[in-house]
Amino acid sequence: MRLLIVLYLFTFNVFAIDKIHLTGSSTVAPLMTEIAKAYELKNDNIRIDVQTGGSTKGVVDTRKGRNEIGMASRAAKSSENDLIFHTLALDGIAIIVHKDNPTQNITKSELITIYTGKQKQWPHNSKDISIIHKAEGRSTQELFLAYLGLKNSQIKADIVIGDNEQAIKTLMNLPNGVGYVSIGTAEYHESIGTPIKRIQLEKITASTKNVKNASYPLSRKLSLVTKKDIPDHVKHFLDYSLSNEHEELIKGLYFVPLK
């Protein structure tokens, strides 16, 4: 075993290999890992190292030169003009209810009263609402809370679940439930006939189309962050990442492609 380590220590790559470091949002990281793998297959002399740590770390690292490309699950803030944010994909959340629920539209303030437990019943049948909420650490949960301007401790949830699939499976059996999932997931399940439906938020339909044209309110940008001038090999990888070749990968992680 010791011999193995010594061998490992000395297998440094003798040939010039360019390394590209990416750090930042854990939401974007799985997507970039897959894009990086595809890129490495095509380019032998490049190694791409993806590390997580949150959007803020991604931005700070880029500014301080600790990475070549940062990842952020948001658009640029006004204090971040020194860097360039390239939009990689979009992410949107749909509010979903059971198919038998006649509700068509919900407003932000109604959502707040429901999720903080102030409104306990649906108006159409006076039955108790089952509130489905996501566990802490989920990016959809963070976006949802940020949109409503609430803290997680203010939410009076009946069921706390993990991922999108679980939210849908739970809601299928709850005629009086309400929940939220990535728009891509909801669209897919409606298309295969799962008894759930998306309801409009502020009269705007939760669809991939409305996320793309930025009219749907509950959405965000997933960005790659770079300095203003970058070396050629980084530029080449950045262009590859931002090209429209990755639609399948983006949809596979339930994000919304730009085009």
Add this chain to the structure above:
Amino acid sequence: MRISSSILYLGLIPGLWLITCTLILGLPQLRLETFLISPSDAGRAGGLLSIIISTLLILTITLVISVPLASATALAMTYFRRYFLKLSRLLSLSLDVLSAIPSVIFGLFGNVLFVEKLNLGHSILSGGLTLAFMILPTMVRTLESSYHEIEKGYAKTTEALGINFSTFIYQIVFPLGLPALIFATILGMTRAMAETAALLFTSGYSDRMPESVLDSGRSMSVHIYELAMNVPGGDKNAYLTAALLVFILLTINSAITYFGYHLNKRLGIL
């Protein structure tokens, strides 16, 4: 007597329940490819080869560094206790404080020292070194308390026989302390393998097959965290990884315990 023994059996239930659940949920996903190919599609498809290799590499570095260091420190502390009692008590106290520090702090420490200051980057080497630092205090304290007991038990006899103190330490205390060394190693190894927080900052996230110990490599625990928290639809493979992790830990532990039992028999302790 009967009540107390049934309480003991009750205590077994949560542990067995946890292990059975993990194995039942995880093992159905087990395929031959799990050991032959690396993850793809953000960990939802493919195997676990690169993850298992990274984990074993991190663990090897951790143990190669921490086991000799811990046993040397513990022996030295036993030796010094006779001459510098106050100092050695202070040392034990500081070790106790160190072993109570949350692992995430060691992760940040490793990130600053190894990843940034020593410029090792997010690498398996940084991860292994950080984990070695993390498990050292616990290992030293376990070893030291056992060595101290042995020293107390045999001190008068050796003095009566006129045996030199350093000979006593190396010829009697160390060999008799071997079971404690095994126990400390298991303890350290289990903590190291289960560690997530410290490794997120040091050995990193990359699920590629490591080409050298200076490459970033994702450990099994980090893989579980990533699949369960960040990848939609990653739950199944998260369970599989968890089941394998539990399985590997159980195997290593029982192998070492078995080996230790026979060693004890040969040393005439049992």
